[in-house]
Amino acid sequence: MQRSQQQGQEGQGSSSTPPPGSGSDGGGGGGKKPRTKTMKPVAAAHLAALRGRYELLRSKGNGSFADVWEARHLRTGHRVAVKIISHAKLADEFAGDVDREIAAMRLLRHHPHIAHLHEAIRGADHTYIVMELAASGDLYDYVDAADRSRLSEPEARRIFRQLVAGVAFRHRNMVVHRDLKLDNVLLDADGNVKVADFGLSDVWSHERLLSRSCGSPEYVAPEVMEGRHYRGPEVDVWSCGVILYVMLSGRMPFEGADLSDVARKVRRGSYVVPAWVSDDARDLIAGMLVVRQEKRATIAEVMAHRWLSSPADTPPFPPYLRMMPPPDAAALRARARVAAVDADAVELLVTRHGFERNAGLIESLRLDDESSEVHAAAVAYQLVLRNKYGAAALYQQLLSMPPPPPAEMAPRRRQWVLGGGLNGGELLLHECPCTTMRRIARALRQLGVRILSYHSHRMACAHIASDGGGGSDATFRSFLHRQNDGVGGDGGASRSSSASVRSAATFRSFLRHNDGGASSSLMMSSSAPEMSNNILRSLSAAVIFEIELFKAGEGEHDPQQQRQYALHLKRTSGPQLPYLRVCSQLASKLRPQIS
Template identity: 40%
Template sequence: MRLLSHPHIVRFYEAISGGDGEHVYVVMELAAQGQLYDYVTQLGRLREDEARRIFHQIVSGAEYCHHNMVVHRDLKLENILMDSEMNVKIVDFGFSKFFRHGKVLSQPCGSREYAAPELLAGRRYVGPPVDVWSCGVILYILFCGRLPFDSSDVSELNRIIKRAEFSIPAYVPDDARDLISSMLIVRPDKRLTMNEVRTHRWVQRSIIPRYLAMPPLNARTQITKIDDETVEKVTSHGIDKRHLVESLENGVENEATVTYNLILSKQFDAPTRYLWTIDVCQEAGQSTTTGAAGATGSTAGEQPAAVAVAGGDERSGWALGGVEFQECPRAAMRTIAAALREMGVVYAHDDDHGRYGKLLCARFTGSISSTNVRRVIRSFLTATDTASSSSSGAGSSGSRGQAGHGGGAPVDDAVEINSDVLESLSAAVFFEIQLYKSAGEGNYLMDLRRLSGPQLQYLNICSELSSKLRSVN
């Protein structure tokens, strides 16, 4: 639950160990309207548009789980709660399991009435198709107000599930009938995938909110912008601002971040917060491996969100997806520099015999004087040039002469190293920007490469810069 962050998966805030050492209290968001089961029972069955809205939210949450190598294995109406706005919250991950593509599971799952045939047969099985089957049962209930497979005799129940013996009432629309029949198929390899369910014509036959149209994100590289107004509200309660921001940037769970998330949830709904979210590795075109499952975080057939440029070694940069420039390199660099100024990023012009020149960029934490900015930049350039010349035997180009926080004032040649400079140097994120000509249409791609500083802060910068440049383009 710590891993998963999606509008239709219950929000995890924190886990607290009990004083007796035997109990753990899990703090989650409140789903004020209770179980979907009670809602359907009260109405008998749902209207088609309401069934579509709720089902789309369930499938979106389930697909997000599968994209992040998690199979729920106990999807049912009782484990789907509704918040105060009657939006879905998938809960109860007690049977959930990490899985790997192509690997099989053998552990049992939850409710028998929602269980796929391969579970009842006691065979080893692949994880995601069992959730697809459960979602097929859920959709049937939303339309019909009853289970597709039901018997008081356990043996008889097992038999009809294993054979997928069910009938769909005539009032169910043809497209919904096709979807249900394509999910409740005995052979797991013949069922639709969760992505195919989400993109089925019946599900898509409505106006889709923008956040539901987003592809699922990789939870391990998923970050959300930090809301300054909420930060100020938290710090007004005596929490140190620098400690809060650093904890948020590094994904630390503590009193400060829990307070921040609780206040943020009161101010903005889950879809709004999700729209602030970005998969930074996907945006930067970097492949990523899921730690818990040890499997690739992207699913088969997905197109990369960006294009790798240059060699292939780990020093190569990545072009941000969706950011291309049709104008000349000089004009493109001016656009990039303007975006950096808005972000409070310091940049230094760095010719370095690059194709179209480079920008050496730095973002500092806390306040720093313009004098110290120049000193820190010059200190970094001196250190990197020294390291480069000592390792290769070649001198530096000496052309790294202009830096700016907008205006591009010259950097002091004499470097005075003091404690403030050293502290700012160690806390800063340094990265490099260069333009490359793309294959085919001849547009220019922006290549970024981190040089030093915290990785997560750098990824936040990539996300923010990508958003700004996309809006301009």
């Protein structure tokens, strides 16, 4: 078994990684890569930035632009991990990853299986992310040190339960990790999972698609490998499938002589499960490693799988891991603000750790302000609490509290369906994807919409309103017919047609230039017919939009919605009002099939 090729650093999580193929070397196979420990001297800048708060003890690992150190919190003596990110080494294109990592960790800090963020310290040249220390290292080393370099199914089940519970919590709170791998799954002193390294995380929603290709090639989903758009949660599910496969088999599911070989196997979903893996585990892996993202299991389906139930050889599933849907992070934060302060912990802060007992101390322990001395008290308080009770007990305590008053809750964006927004939306349908896409194509043809490209779960479409007999509409349709000959609207479309792709690209390019008055890009096309100025004016009113079908259910965790498919529409060019009119008409035609 070999570490992922995009491994950024060792020990307490890796540094944010560039997209696949952007600078890593080596192949996907060839045995275990030796792991070296580089001891680095403590820079004077770090000593100055952390003076009076933390003492750096030893290097845990280093990467291209981030180092991780084990450190001691000076006032309490508790050990923490400090991730030191160099601004000078960080490429401009990845500068925003640091802010996203801090924001994601702050939002998710209450879950026991996500690395707890104590604080973030920003300096002129470095950013210091202080998090809980994972004393047992990462899951890669844990699996590699096991008998035959693989885990027993009971042990793999225990770890995987904690992992997917953390993933479900992230998805419930609209965060997708995008870099899940053994290197980023850390283990505390008791062997409990702590997911770290949120540098490539992002906010996902029902209203937009993600497109960034990132992560480690051996763990990324096919749609990410190919640079296609994706919703977000489904790529984490794929990575979880890879992690489970490695825990049970001791090797990567997609290995090859080089990156291109690995990529080819990932795109095909070509892997072999060893004979010793149980049938239930095989079934779960097969549900997660599905190439077509709309067919892939959701995280709710993964958690409900029979392999993760409680057989005799595994301890019972803890109640806090079974909670579906997972709790809202804003609700947990609101409960933490009104939770009773632990008197014993406060006494320790005053008698042992040098804090002054006054009227503002208790209130300061609930604040998230990181700019003053009161935050230092809050950090020390959390270190004392987590050392005394453990992360799981504190999490269950928050869950047992009554719901917070509405005034304490942070507002959440409402999820909407088609008609609830200005530039796109979703329809939820229950039929299988093939049937659904045929119905959509038939409805579009009835509305006079031309399909420029047709794939198994996505389309590119064009529409222009009638010009009242001026001829531009007919010429427009003639152009589409010549560019896209053979693309019909009711399942007769030529799938992945090169002509249809060229047609869509030609019109998108033309319409982008035509907004500024230029029309030469289309007129100079060798395949474009000659058009009058009147026709060109009509073409500027053409609406180009895309349709994509996704499996719904991520983030909702409603069993009745797990078999729904979400139809996402997005206008890529052209005026908004005609686009909304087409959306409304399409919704009316599909209404009998809509939930």
